[in-house]
Amino acid sequence: MIFEAGWAIRRGGRFVAASLMLLTVTAAPALMAPAQAAQGDQEVSDFFLGNGMEVVVIPDHRAPIVTHMVWYKIGSADEPPGKSGIAHFFEHLMFKGTTNHRAGEFGTRIAEIGGSENAFTSYDYTAFFQTVTPDALETMMSFESDRMRNLILTDAVIGPERDVILEERRSRIEGSPDALLSEEVQATLFQNHPYRIPVIGWMHEMEKLNRPDAVDFYNRYYAPNNAVLVVAGDVDAATVRAMAEKTYGRVARGPDLPPRIRPTEPEQNTKRTVTLTDARVSVPSFSKGWVVPSYNRAQPGEAEALDLLSEILGGGTQSRLYQALVVKARIASGAGAYFDGTALDDTSFTVYGSPLGETGLEKLEAAVDAEIVSVATKGVTDAELEKAKNRYVRSMIFARDNQSSMANMYGSTLTTGGTVQEIQQWPDKIRAVTADQVRAVAAKYLKPEISVTGYLLPVSAAAKPDETQVPPADVGATDGETGKPGPAEAAPAKTPPAN
Missing domain, CATH: 3.30.830.10 (Metalloenzyme, LuxS/M16 peptidase-like)
Structure with a gap:
C-alpha cells in the first residue's frame, strides 16, 4: 500500500490523528528506564532494546485487541538514484517466504485467528501492522522479527512481484487523471528534493529493479536499529518488553546508518x-x-x-x-x-x-x-x-x-x-x-x-x-499522505492507496 506525502496518516498536522496531546512524558535515556506518559488512566512507555530497536507501548484495556506495528526509517525519499520504487517494491517482498516460514504462512496464521494485517510505504517510512487478540501478540512478533532478517530473495521471487508493482502503477496511476496530474505537480513543486519522485516509482526505473537491488536494500535498511516497534491495546509494558526481548531482541543489529540528510530545495523564485x-x-x-x-x-x-x-x-x-x-x-x-x-x-x-x-x-x-x-x-x-x-x-x-x-x-x-x-x-x-x-x-x-x-x-x-483562461503548461504529477479534504468534496486526488 502506498501513502504518499500528505495522505495516509497525517490529517492536517503532525498529531491531529491522535489524542495523545494529553500525555505527560518523562524522558528516559536509551537502554534505561522507559519514558512513561500518563494518558488518562493509561501510561505510554518508550524504551530501547539492546540492539537499538525503539519500542513504544500504548495500553488501552477497553477491548481485548492489540495493534502491533513495525516502522522502518526508510521511505522512497531514501532510495538510491535510478532505483525509484524500490521502497514500495520491498514492502511487497516482505510478504514472501523466509528460511523459517513459507510464503503466505504469516497471513494465513493471522486470518485463522480472526486478525487483520497490511503495510504501507511513504516518502519517509515503511510500516507493517497486524491487529489481533493479545494472546497472539508474541506470535506476531515472532513472524515479524523473522522476516526482518531471514527473507528468501531469489530471482523466482523478484520477477513475479516486480510484475505486480508494474501493473499497480498502470492501474492506479496511469489509469487515473487525478493521480497523473498529482505526480506531475509534486515533481514541479519539489525541484531538487527526492519528494519530487513518486513513492510508487517511475515506470522505466521500476522495470529494471532486480535481485541485487533488493538484497542490498534489505541488508542495509531492514534491521532493528533502523526500526520502531509500536504496540497499542490491551497490553502492559512489562509483558511487551519481555516478548520484544525474546523475539526482536535476538535479531542482530544492522549496519550503523548515517543521518538521513537529503538534497535541499533551492529558493523558490517562480510561479x-x-x-x-x-x-x-x-x-x-x-x-x-x-x-x-x-x-x-x-x-x-x-x-x-x-x-x-x-x-x-x-x-x-x-x-x-x-x-x-x-x-x-x-x-x-x-x-x-x-x-x-x-x-x-x-x-x-x-x-x-x-x-x-x-x-x-x-x-x-x-x-x-x-x-x-x-x-x-x-x-x-x-x-x-x-x-x-x-x-x-x-x-x-x-x-x-x-x-x-x-x-x-x-x-x-x-x-x-x-x-x-x-x-x-x-x-x-x-x-x-x-x-x-x-x-x-x-x-x-x-x-x-x-x-x-x-x-x-x-x-x-x-x-x-x-x-x-487556464494558462498552458506541461503535464504534471504528485504523491501524497492524508491531507485534510473539505466536507463536501475530497481534496484533489493524490496517488491512491495501493496494495
Missing part, C-alpha cells in the same frame, strides 16, 4: 503551472501548493501556525474557503486547504477547489487567492483562531478511541524526527499560537509568485480557453 486535459475528466478542478517547513524543519511556532492556518482556511464547513465560495458566493462545489505537517524534510501546503456550474476556474482561483491575501494582510480573528484550536484538540481527544490512530501517530512521528516529548508538548504549543503568527506564516510562505498550480480539465474546457 509555475501544470495542466492536464483528459477525456476522462468531467468536472474541472485546481490545486495550488507551496513548499513550507514541516514540524521537523520549522522555526518554533511556525508549523503549529500552519496547522491552524489550514484549519481556518479550509478545514471544514465553517472554514473561510467553504463559507465564502461554497455557501455565500456559490461558485464552488468544494474548496479546502491542508498542510502535510509530518515529514522529515520540508513539505507542502495546498489549497484546492472545484467550480460549481458554469463558473470558470479563473474566477474560482481568484476568489481563493483573495482569501489567502486577506489572511496574509489583515490576519484572522481571535474567534476564528480559538475555534480552530478547539477543533484540533477535540479531534485528538476523540481519536484516542482508536488504538490504531494512536499507534500510527507515534510511528509516523518517531520516524520523521519527532519525539515522545513533542507529543506531550503539542497541545500547549497549539494553544500558544497567536493570530499574528498565523498571519505571518501566510504572508511568508503562501506567496502567489512562488506557487505551483495544477489544473485538471475535461476536453471541452480545454477547447474553450476563453471560458477557463
